Amino acid sequence: MATTISVPQRKFRVFTHRDLDRIPQLERFSRDQVLQMQAVARVLPFRVNDYVVDELIDWDRAPDDPMYQLTFPQPGMLREADLERMMGLIRAGKPEDEIKVAAREIQLGLNPHPAGQLELNVPKVDGIPLAGLQHKYRETVLFFPSAGQTCHSYCTYCFRWPQFVGLDDMKFAAKEADSLVAYLKEHPEVNSVLFTGGDPMVMKTKVLRRYIEPLLSAELDHIVSIRIGTKAPAYWPQRFTTDADADDLMALFEEVQAAGRHLAIMAHYSHPRELETPTAQAAVQAIRNTGAVVRCQAPLIKHVNDDPQVWTDLWKRQALLGAIPYYMFVERDTGPKQYFEVPLARALEIFSAAYRRVSGLERTVRGPSMSATPGKVLVDGTTVINGERVFALKFLQGRDPSWVNRIFFAKYDEQACWLDELEPAFGEKEWWFDSAIRDMKEHGKVPEWGTHSQVKKRMHEAGHFEWES
Numbered sequence: 339m340a341t342t343i344s345v346p347q348r349k350f351r352v353f354t355h356r357d358l359d360r361i362p363q364l365e366r367f368s369r370d371q372v373l374q375m376q377a378v379a380r381v382l383p384f385r386v387n388d389y390v391v392d393e394l395i396d397w398d399r400a401p402d403d404p405m406y407q408l409t410f411p412q413p414g415m416l417r418e419a420d421l422e423r424m425m426g427l428i429r430a431g432k433p434e435d436e437i438k439v440a441a442r443e444i445q446l447g448l449n450p451h452p453a454g455q456l457e458l459n460v461p462k463v464d465g466i467p468l469a470g471l472q473h474k475y476r477e478t479v480l481f482f483p484s485a486g487q488t489c490h491s492y493c494t495y496c497f498r499w500p501q502f503v504g505l506d507d508m509k510f511a512a513k514e515a516d517s518l519v520a521y522l523k524e525h526p527e528v529n530s531v532l533f534t535g536g537d538p539m540v541m542k543t544k545v546l547r548r549y550i551e552p553l554l555s556a557e558l559d560h561i562v563s564i565r566i567g568t569k570a571p572a573y574w575p576q577r578f579t580t581d582a583d584a585d586d587l588m589a590l591f592e593e594v595q596a597a598g599r600h601l602a603i604m605a606h607y608s609h610p611r612e613l614e615t616p617t618a619q620a621a622v623q624a625i626r627n628t629g630a631v632v633r634c635q636a637p638l639i640k641h642v643n644d645d646p647q648v649w650t651d652l653w654k655r656q657a658l659l660g661a662i663p664y665y666m667f668v669e670r671d672t673g674p675k676q677y678f679e680v681p682l683a684r685a686l687e688i689f690s691a692a693y694r695r696v697s698g699l700e701r702t703v704r705g706p707s708m709s710a711t712p713g714k715v716l717v718d719g720t721t722v723i724n725g726e727r728v729f730a731l732k733f734l735q736g737r738d739p740s741w742v743n744r745i746f747f748a749k750y751d752e753q754a755c756w757l758d759e760l761e762p763a764f765g766e767k768e769w770w771f772d773s774a775i776r777d778m779k780e781h782g783k784v785p786e787w788g789t790h791s792q793v794k795k796r797m798h799e800a801g802h803f804e805w806e807s
């Protein structure tokens with residue numbers, strides 16, 4: 339029997355831009371500092387709960403505290419002129435409408451949809467696009483349940499902000515679990531379904547159950563794993579311990595295992611402090627007790643975790659709790675990027691320094707990785723070839739499956755922060771995958787995985803699967 343850690347009860351309370359005045363810990367800041375926060379929080383989403391405020395942020399270290407940087411609006415997140423403009427409007431007591439119009443203009447000046455998500459990844463059934471689904475890599479479908487498009491707190495750097503600030507026409511939201519099931523039935527090549535958001539764990543258990551249970555049917559036995567991408571273990575671990583429906587949630591996790599599927603909780607942990615509280619530790623234990631596995635991922639963010647020791651401590655703490663380090667991401671080219679971005683060369687240094695300080699058990703982590711248009715690209719190292727300094731890059735995932743695990747080289751560039759800021763090495767004019775990507779864009783679709791029977795035949799021929807239905 340596993341031991342149970344006893345944890346304090348807490349009732350979820352949330353603060354938004356309207357409540358900044360009411361957070362007692364902000365009394366340490368000047369009026370002008372609070373006004374700056376209000377200005378930023380009108381443009382970029384702000385939402386934080388009492389657990390983060392009371393137990394995760396070290397207020398004596400604010401504004402430098404990493405958990406404070408991760409959740410509270412920072413003046414450097416807007417261009418100076420935009421910040422001044424918003425502060426001016428609020429200070430002058432301008433009408434709500436005027437403030438909203440200004441905020442919207444500033445928002446649209448930021449890049450909300452990176453990596454060709456809208457163009458290329460929306461799958462179709464009978465030519466009709468399925469909202470709420472994204473199928474970029476052959477084996478895995480991303481699913482965005484409409485009830486999971488918010489979070490227990492918002493991360494200041496998050497690229498998903500168009501979903502939160504009401505730019506509805508750009509939002510991926512699922513109407514029905516039905517369309518997910520229909521799509522999966524047609525796609526036997528898919529073996530993993532990844533629930534994402536927002537944060538799917540904002541859903542009550544009975545809502546989540548409605549999405550998950552249909553995936554357990556015998557008809558969908560090509561689905562090996564169900565993953566839930568979530569920051570709840572960090573921002574609201576009570577979801578798994580003391581919330582009213584936490585027990586029911588744990589029962590649902592057990593059902594997934596009992597139905598012969600693997601359940602992975604893809605937990606977003608940015609900083610070791612998120613694993614220090616008794617509630618956070620109890621949450622990991624409660625999840626593991628159901629047979630589910632906790633795998634951990636986070637982006638590398640300036641002001642939050644751009645320090646090798648932070649990652650060393652993070653991975654060690656995860657291993658100690660039986661959670662598995664999985665991905666270190668490079669932050670995307672979006673939103674307030676100038677404030678948070680870390681150059682690839684620096685990301686690689688941080689990763690390597692941390693990686694060297696842990697044992698093989700923590701080296702399950704892959705990183706630094708970019709979710710870019712052609713695929714998930716790992717910055718694997720730097721080297722010198724024929725006198726030219728290069729980055730060695732590798733596809734962990736590819737829009738074309740044949741690209742997976744392929745190594746390629748970019749000219750070394752100390753400043754570059756993203757794949758599109760890199761140039762191919764050895765004087766090549768373009769990347770070897772560029773023409774394929776152009777072709778996909780022109781035809782407005784993902785590479786054709788094929789119809790049900792075509793895919794089965796192809797995979798059977800390739801010796802991948804042996805099943806009948």
Ligand SMILES: *Cc1c(COP(=O)(O)O)cnc(C)c1O
Nearest residue numbers: 474475478480532709714734735
């Ligand atoms: C990362 C990612 C996945 C999952 O990839 P794994 O290698 O299976 O972890 C699936 N779809 C998209 C769009 C992704 O970015």
Ligand code: SF4
Nearest residue numbers: 489492493496536569
């Ligand atoms: S929890 Fe995830 S989706 Fe929500 S704000 Fe943070 S990074 Fe974005």
